[in-house]
Amino acid sequence: MTALAIPYDEEPVQEDPPGFDHARIEKAVREILFAIGEDPERDGLRDTPARVARAYAEQFAGLRQRPEDALTTVFDADHEEMVLVKDIEVYSVCEHHLVPFHGVAHVGYTPNKKGQITGLSKLARLVDVYARRPQVQERLTSQVADALMSVLEPRGAIVVIEAEHLCMTMRGVRKPGAKTVTSAVRGDFRDHAETRGEAMSLILGRS
Numbered sequence: 152m153t154a155l156a157i158p159y160d161e162e163p164v165q166e167d168p169p170g171f172d173h174a175r176i177e178k179a180v181r182e183i184l185f186a187i188g189e190d191p192e193r194d195g196l197r198d199t200p201a202r203v204a205r206a207y208a209e210q211f212a213g214l215r216q217r218p219e220d221a222l223t224t225v226f227d228a229d230h231e232e233m234v235l236v237k238d239i240e241v242y243s244v245c246e247h248h249l250v251p252f253h254g255v256a257h258v259g260y261t262p263n264k265k266g267q268i269t270g271l272s273k274l275a276r277l278v279d280v281y282a283r284r285p286q287v288q289e290r291l292t293s294q295v296a297d298a299l300m301s302v303l304e305p306r307g308a309i310v311v312i313e314a315e316h317l318c319m320t321m322r323g324v325r326k327p328g329a330k331t332v333t334s335a336v337r338g339d340f341r342d343h344a345e346t347r348g349e350a351m352s353l354i355l356g357r358s
C-alpha cells in the first residue's frame with residue numbers, strides 16, 4: 152500500500168458545493184428536533200440531520216444551476232412548428248412552508264426561423280433547474296418560460312404547471328385534491344390566440 156492510498160473503510164471527504172453548507176444544515180436540523188421536543192440522540196434520529204442535509208443538497212441543487220446547464224444541446228432541424236413535451240413530473244418545495252408541491256409541467260415552444268431546437272429531455276432538465284429551489288408555482292412557471300426564450304431564442308414559449316401543494320392538503324386549510332394551474336406564455340403564444348389555443352388543446356387533450 153502506498154502512502155497516498157485511502158484505507159478502504161474511509162470515505163473520501165465530500166466538499167460542499169459553493170453556497171451550500173452541509174454542517175450548518177445538520178446543526179439547524181438538530182436544533183429543530185430539540186425544539187419540537189424530540190431527542191436527537193435517540194436511535195432513529197441520530198443520523199437524521201446528516202440525512203436531511205444530503206436530501207437538501209439534492210432538493211435545492213437548482214440554486215447552483217443555470218438554465219444553460221440544462222439546455223446544453225441545441226441543434227438545427229428543418230422544423231418551425233410547435234414542439235411540446237407534456238406531463239413532465241415536477242417536484243418542488245413551497246417557499247412558505249418548506250413542504251413539497253408536486254404535479255406535472257407542460258413545456259412547449261415554436262423554433263426560431265433558423266429551426267433551432269433542443270433535445271426533448273433538456274426541457275425536463277430545465278424544469279428541474281427551477282423546481283429544485285424554494286419556490287412559488289407562479290415564479291417557477293415564469294422562470295422556465297423566460298429561460299427558454301433567452302437561451303433558445305424561439306418565436307414563442309408556453310409553460311403550464313398543474314400541481315398539488317402539500318401545505319394545502321396535509322395541514323392548514325386541508326383540501327386534498329385541490330390543483331393549482333399556472334401558465335406563462337411568451338412570444339407568439341402570447342400574441343396569437345390561435346397558437347395558444349392549439350397548445351392548450353394539445354395540453355388539455357390528455358392524448
Ligand SMILES: Nc1nc2c(ncn2[C@@H]2O[C@H](COP(=O)(O)OP(=O)(O)OP(=O)(O)O)[C@@H](O)[C@H]2O)c(=O)[nH]1
Binds near residue numbers: 247
Ligand atoms: N400564490 C401562491 N401561494 C402559495 C404557493 N405555495 C403556498 N402558497 C400559499 O402561501 C400562503 C401563505 O399564507 P400565510 O397566511 O402567510 O401562511 P399560513 O398561515 O401558513 O397560511 P395557511 O396555509 O392558509 O394556513 C398560503 O395561502 C399558501 O396556500 C404558491 O406556489 N403560490
Ligand SMILES: [Zn+2]
Binds near residue numbers: 249250
Ligand atoms: Zn406552502
